[in-house]
Amino acid sequence: MTLRVALAGNPNCGKTALFNALTGSRQKVANYPGVTVERKEGSVKTASGLTISVLDLPGTYSLDAHTPDEAIARDVILGKLSTEAPPRILVVVADVTNLERNLGLLLELKSLGKPVVLVLNMMDLAIRRGIDVDVQALSKELGVTVIPTVAVKRTGIPELLQHLEKEFHAPAEEVIVREWKKSSPDDVRARFAEVDRILKKCTRKVGQPEIWTDKIDHVVLHPVYGTTLLLGVLALMFQAIFTWAKIPQEWIQEGLGWLGAAVGTHMPDGALKSLLADGIISGVGAVLVFLPQILLLFLFILFLEDSGYMSRAAFLMDRLMGKVGLNGRAFIPLLSSYACAIPGIMATRTIENKRDRMTTILVAPLTTCSARLPVYSLLIAAFIPNTSVLGFLKLQGLVMLGLYLGGIIAALVMAVIFKKTLFKGAKPQLLMELPTYKWPSLRGITLGLLERSKLFVRRAGTVILSLSVILWFLASYPHAPEGATEPAIRYSYAGKIGGAIEPFLKPLGFDWRISVALIPGFAAREVMVGALATVYAVEAKESETAAALGPILAKNWSLATALSLLVWYILACQCLSTLAVTRRETNSWRWPIFMLVYMTTLAYVASFVTYRLALWAGWG
Amino acid sequence: MNLRKLGELKKGMRGLIKRIDDSSSEFSRRLLEMGLIEGSTVEIVHEAPFGGDPIALRVRGSLVALRRNEANRIEVEV
Numbered sequence: 001m002t003l004r005v006a007l008a009g010n011p012n013c014g015k016t017a018l019f020n021a022l023t024g025s026r027q028k029v030a031n032y033p034g035v036t037v038e039r040k041e042g043s044v045k046t047a048s049g050l051t052i053s054v055l056d057l058p059g060t061y062s063l064d065a066h067t068p069d070e071a072i073a074r075d076v077i078l079g080k081l082s083t084e085a086p087p088r089i090l091v092v093v094a095d096v097t098n099l100e101r102n103l104g105l106l107l108e109l110k111s112l113g114k115p116v117v118l119v120l121n122m123m124d125l126a127i128r129r130g131i132d133v134d135v136q137a138l139s140k141e142l143g144v145t146v147i148p149t150v151a152v153k154r155t156g157i158p159e160l161l162q163h164l165e166k167e168f169h170a171p172a173e174e175v176i177v178r179e180w181k182k183s184s185p186d187d188v189r190a191r192f193a194e195v196d197r198i199l200k201k202c203t204r205k206v207g208q209p210e211i212w213t214d215k216i217d218h219v220v221l222h223p224v225y226g227t228t229l230l231l232g233v234l235a236l237m238f239q240a241i242f243t244w245a246k247i248p249q250e251w252i253q254e255g256l257g258w259l260g261a262a263v264g265t266h267m268p269d270g271a272l273k274s275l276l277a278d279g280i281i282s283g284v285g286a287v288l289v290f291l292p293q294i295l296l297l298f299l300f301i302l303f304l305e306d307s308g309y310m311s312r313a314a315f316l317m318d319r320l321m322g323k324v325g326l327n328g329r330a331f332i333p334l335l336s337s338y339a340c341a342i343p344g345i346m347a348t349r350t351i352e353n354k355r356d357r358m359t360t361i362l363v364a365p366l367t368t369c370s371a372r373l374p375v376y377s378l379l380i381a382a383f384i385p386n387t388s389v390l391g392f393l394k395l396q397g398l399v400m401l402g403l404y405l406g407g408i409i410a411a412l413v414m415a416v417i418f419k420k421t422l423f424k425g426a427k428p429q430l431l432m433e434l435p436t437y438k439w440p441s442l443r444g445i446t447l448g449l450l451e452r453s454k455l456f457v458r459r460a461g462t463v464i465l466s467l468s469v470i471l472w473f474l475a476s477y478p479h480a481p482e483g484a485t486e487p488a489i490r491y492s493y494a495g496k497i498g499g500a501i502e503p504f505l506k507p508l509g510f511d512w513r514i515s516v517a518l519i520p521g522f523a524a525r526e527v528m529v530g531a532l533a534t535v536y537a538v539e540a541k542e543s544e545t546a547a548a549l550g551p552i553l554a555k556n557w558s559l560a561t562a563l564s565l566l567v568w569y570i571l572a573c574q575c576l577s578t579l580a581v582t583r584r585e586t587n588s589w590r591w592p593i594f595m596l597v598y599m600t601t602l603a604y605v606a607s608f609v610t611y612r613l614a615l616w617a618g619w620g
Numbered sequence: 621m622n623l624r625k626l627g628e629l630k631k632g633m634r635g636l637i638k639r640i641d642d643s644s645s646e647f648s649r650r651l652l653e654m655g656l657i658e659g660s661t662v663e664i665v666h667e668a669p670f671g672g673d674p675i676a677l678r679v680r681g682s683l684v685a686l687r688r689n690e691a692n693r694i695e696v697e698v
Contacts, residue, residue: 061653066646100680101655185643188652192660192680213683214665221676223669315666315685318674322687328674429690430674431650434683 002043002051003168004085006076008109009093010102011059012308012435014121016040017151018093019056020443022160029451031584033083037072038349046161050168055087061101062108064182067352077109078180089115089167091160096120096148097131097210097436103142103195104188110144113178117163120148123155125436131207138202152441213308213436220312230316233304234335240296248292256285271476279472282530284465290340293370294456295449297339301332301347302448306440310350311432318430324412325419327353327430330360334411337367341578342456345585352432355423361585362595363414365578366571368407371525375569376403378529382550383562406570410602467576471520475534489534494519508568508604509561509611523576525569560614568607573599624698626662627691631672634663635696648693655680656694 009015019027023042032039040056057076058069065071072081079086090109094102099120110116120135139146145163149156183191219225260281267273304310310332318328329351337344344364351357386396474497480488489495490512498516505515513535521528529549536552553562573579579592586592614620623638637660642648656662656679665683666676674687 061650064649064653066650098681101682104653104655185640185649185652188649189657192655192657217666217676217683221666221668227669311685315668315674315676318685318687319668319670429647429687431647431654431684431686431690433654434676434685436683 002053003089003164004053004055004087005089005091005164006055006057006087007091007093008057008073008077008105009059010061010095010098010105012433013059013093013095013098013102014151015059015093016056017441017444018091018119018121018149019054020441020447021149021151021154021157022052022054025447025450027447027451029455032072032081037069039072044161046165048165050165052161052164054091055084060105062105062183062188063180068354077112077114089117089164091117091119091164093119093121095122096126096133097122097129097207099133099199100195103198104191106142106144107191107194108183110142111178112180115167116144117160117167118142118144118146119156119160120146121151123148124150124153125210126207129207129210130205132203132205134202134204138198141198141201152443210436216437217312217434220309221315226312226316230313233309233313237297237300237335240300245292245296249289252285252289252291256281256288260285274476275469275472278476279468280465282468284461284468288457290370291453291456293339294343295453297336297343298449298452299445301336301343302445303440304332305350306438306444308435308437311434314432315434324415326356326359326415327351329430329432330356333360333364334367337364337369340369340371341365341367341575342581343452345578345581346452348585353429355419355425358586358591359415359418359423361582361591362418362598363411365573365575365595365599366407366411366414368404368570369525369575371575372403372569374526374529376400376566378550379553379562379566382554383557383559403566403570406567410571414598414602467523471523475520475531487535489516507611508607509558509564509615511561513556514561514565518574522574525574528574558614559619560611563614563619564607564611567610568603570603571599571606572603622698623695625692626677626694626696627675627688629664629696629698631664631667631675633698634661635698636661637694638697639695641693641695647690651686651694654684655682656684662694662696 007015007019019040019042022044024044026044027040027042030039031037037058041053042056043051043053045051055076057073060070060073063074063077065074075081076084076087077090092106092109094106106116106118118139120133120138126133135146135148147156147160147163149160151157220229260277263273263277263281267276301310304313314328314331316328317331321328321330330348333344333347333351335344336347341364344367345361348357348360348364351360380396380399384396384399386394389395389398471494474494475489475492477492480486480491484491495512495516497519498512501518502510502512502515505518510518513532517528517531517535520531532553533549536549536556573596579596582592582595583589624635626635626637629635637656637658639658640648640651640656643652656677660679663678664675665678668674672688674685675691676683676685677691678684
């Protein structure tokens with residue numbers, strides 16, 4: 001026997017905390033079919049053996065859906081979603097310290113005629129502030145059962161379960177479900193007037209206003225301190241992603257190295273061994289290595305989001321982002337893309353406006369992700385002399401900085417272009433709540449991180465695994481003929497494809513070797529370093545590859561070719577995972593294909609211009 | 621007592637919402653749902669650095685951020 005209930009409530013009312021308290025780790029996260037709205041469901045078994053399945057609906061202020069998330073919440077509540085059985089009971093969650101606004105949704109839902117129960121969450125905060133609401137009177141006025149809770153401390157959860165169980169066993173009342181119609185502005189006004197009337201009757205003490213949020217905001221939103229703090233947070237994030245992540249990344253690398261060595265010594269030579277070692281372990285490994293960075297980034301994002309800081313960052317950055325036609329909410333996804341475009345694109349979910357969200361997704365892969373770093377380091381070390389500029393700056397560092405700037409400038413310029421063409425529309429608007437600051441709960445963050453890593457590992461285990469196998473096959477077959485003089489890869493399918501695309505890449509200064517290396521590099525940027533090593537037949541351990549490869553490249557390539565390849569790396573879309581996640585987030589193949597085409601065109605033109613200019617400067 | 625556009629108010633000023641322009645438009649409906657309705661008191665609590673835009677308002681127990689341009693849809697009595 002299963003009872004289906006759904007949690008509804010305003011954003012920031014503690015709905016997810018209640019969901020976590022109810023279901024713990026028995027949660028399943030997926031997407032609603034056909035849309036990118038996250039569907040969170042979990043279950044809980046009561047003492048008497050009744051299974052309650054709980055659906056955590058996206059937060060919404062009313063049923064007048066303005067975003068895809070809100071539309072889903074509305075459709076589930078109204079039973080209009082064909083893939084979702086309508087919930088039998090609606091659990092409306094309200095932040096007890098903000099009933100003035102939170103009760104509006106309850107009144108709207110109650111008017112539908114479905115069984116509704118109201119959860120007054122965050123009772124502890126109400127008590128601390130001296131807010132005293134007469135729960136019984138409120139229940140009488142509203143005509144629904146009211147259950148006070150502190151979701152993060154699990155207070156009130158048993159009472160809620162007991163009530164749901166009682167409701168389940170109660171003889172089915174004749175439920176008159178009234179037809180829902182979009183409320184007029186006057187309906188909204190009337191609802192709030194009713195809320196005011198009820199609260200006047202049921203509030204025993206208004207309590208103190210929340211002072212901490214105000215105090216914190218005076219620092220966080222201060223022109224000088226606030227900006228400094230934001231820069232500090234960003235610096236810390238980068239520090240974490242680039243240095244702290246190194247240690248676990250090395251463990252993963254060592255583990256994979258050990259695994260590869262084990263395969264190498266214990267398996268007989270042959271296709272299977274090559275597939276395992278060169279295909280699967282190195283392919284999936286190249287992606288798994290990023291897991292620590294992605295987890296750290298999400299740890300930061302979850303912490304900033306749950307504490308309430310994230311919307312302050314958006315508030316601070318809104319004016320700057322507004323200059324390129326986006327709103328402040330695009331800031332964090334773009335910033336995250338510096339580590340990796342995948343979590344960056346996933347983080348665009350917080351952008352309400354669809355046009356803004358699409359623009360952000362499309363430009364996110366232009367920011368300099370960490371996968372470009374190995375290639376940048378290799379080429380800079382090989383081609384850029386480490387001379388001093390102005391006495392204290394090193395030329396190599398300046399070039400690196402230039403590459404990073406090149407990425408962000410390209411992203412901002414493209415954002416302007418997309419907003420003026422593809423996603424033309426009314427000026428972007430900003431309307432967001434700045435929630436009360438909260439200390440994030442360990443439970444919420446842990447569950448959030450688990451969810452993200454599951455998503456990432458699942459993808460590495462499916463999409464990337466199969467691609468690695470395909471690439472391995474292309475690079476290994478057919479074998480080099482007897483007495484071959486050139487590296488084996490030259491005779492493989494990959495070599496043939498490289499040869500076939502060479503004429504197209506020649507104008508950019510790329511020979512067949514670079515063309516061949518670009519093929520696996522298309523799947524994941526950093527793989528190109530290894531691929532170049534294969535092409536130039538460098539016999540060296542992974543860690544020494546770059547060091548050994550540098551001088552060889554310096555001898556074989558002109559400076560013009562190197563510069564052209566660097567520009568190519570800033571702009572080209574060489575990441576299958578990014579395309580896969582774009583497909584998932586936009587729910588259509590159209591956008592990943594568009595992304596691939598526009599970025600490749602951009603890269604081609606820019607590399608061509610760079611190459612010609614460099615030749616003209618005499619760097620050929 | 622005089623009527624002003626909400627977007628013209630400075631930090632620390634309060635007003636009583638008198639009218640919302642174009643109240644059936646998508647954006648204005650959103651304002652209503654977030655509690656920006658006639659009769660609610662609003663206070664400008666924060667201004668973003670560099671130009672003072674966007675602004676953060678306290679209304680019906682919550683803190684809401686929007687740009688001055690959009691805040692101008694709301695007429696308040698100061």
